């Protein structure tokens with residue numbers, strides 16, 4: 001474990017994880033009373049002395065005003081911009097709010113500021129992943145040194161087993177492993 005190349009396995013390059021980003025969560029804003037009733041200014045802060053001043057502004061086009069500064073290599077840069085807020089109707093709930101991503105307009109509940117970036121954006125725009133998805137799949141450990149041909153043969157065996165009587169559990173297990181083996185063989 002560790003050492004050069006430990007960030008890669010099966011030829012997969014690591015993406016930035018949401019866990020490494022600063023996060024702005026609409027449900028937290030709501031809990032803290034920024035949205036209901038709206039208008040109170042406040043601050044969202046993170047453990048590392050970083051914070052963002054936020055204020056919700058309602059009206060025809062509600063938005064969240066965000067102001068913060070980023071200092072990098074001794075140079076401070078100030079940011080002050082708006083993120084549109086959209087109200088969505090929910091069953092048996094008061095209307096709830098979502099952000100409209102400043103880049104793509106997608107309605108999202110969370111915005112992220114990845115390390116080294118300047119603006120908050122959605123998970124899709126920054127191509128973020130979740131750490132749990134990057135965790136190593138141990139079931140594949142035992143097959144990792146097999147050549148592609150052997151992986152495909154094993155996948156075929158698993159599929160052949162399903163021609164006989166089988167339970168749903170077995171079906172799912174075999175299918176999932178066969179797919180992983182095929183994927184690994186293609187890499």
Ligand SMILES: [Zn+2]
Nearest residue numbers: 101104122125
């Ligand atoms: Zn986006």
